[in-house]
Amino acid sequence: MHYMARQGRGGDGLARFGEPGVLVLLSLSDGPKHGYAITADVFEQTGVRLGPGTLYGSLTKLVERGLIEPVPSDDRRRPYRITGAGKAALAHQLASWERIVTAGQLRLGGLP
Numbered sequence: 001m002h003y004m005a006r007q008g009r010g011g012d013g014l015a016r017f018g019e020p021g022v023l024v025l026l027s028l029s030d031g032p033k034h035g036y037a038i039t040a041d042v043f044e045q046t047g048v049r050l051g052p053g054t055l056y057g058s059l060t061k062l063v064e065r066g067l068i069e070p071v072p073s074d075d076r077r078r079p080y081r082i083t084g085a086g087k088a089a090l091a092h093q094l095a096s097w098e099r100i101v102t103a104g105q106l107r108l109g110g111l112p
Contacts, residue, residue, distance in 0.1 A: 019048075020050060020054050020055070020057075020058040021058050021061060021062055021067070022090065022093050022094075023042045023046060023048060023050065023058075024038055024042070024050075024055070024058050024059065024062060024068070025062070025067060025068070025082055025086050025087075025089065025090040025093075026042070026045070026046075026090060027041040027042050027045070028068060028080060028081060028082040028086070029082055029087065029090060031081070032071045032079040032080060032081040033079055033080065034073075034075075034077035034078060034079045034080070035052075035055055035056065035059065035077065035078075036077070037079075038050075038055065038059075038080075039055055059080060062080075062086065063080070065085075066083060066085050066086075067082070067083055067085055067086035067089050068080045068081065068082055068083060068086050069081060069083055
């Protein structure tokens with residue numbers, strides 16, 4: 001599973017960023033996590049392994065876009081949490097992907 005969404009700077013704030021950002025938002029949607037915990041959660045939930053460059057590039061872009069924010073920590077690891085804008089962007093993207101999945105299932109004869 002490797003592709004990037006190709007959409008303009010629309011209402012979801014993800015712009016041409018796509019899948020890695022959505023996976024990070026999905027991971028943070030159930031609470032703050034640091035980088036390694038995000039990577040482990042994404043792999044456990046989706047089977048997609050985010051490399052360090054992809055993960056930290058995604059974190060940087062998501063912070064710049066206001067979709068996540070760092071959480072103060074006494075530990076050397078920096079946790080992040082999803083913002084309200086991040087939740088809205090995730091919901092928008094999931095709804096879009098749901099339409100794609102539904103169309104695909106219908107065209108394949110209703111296969112799940």
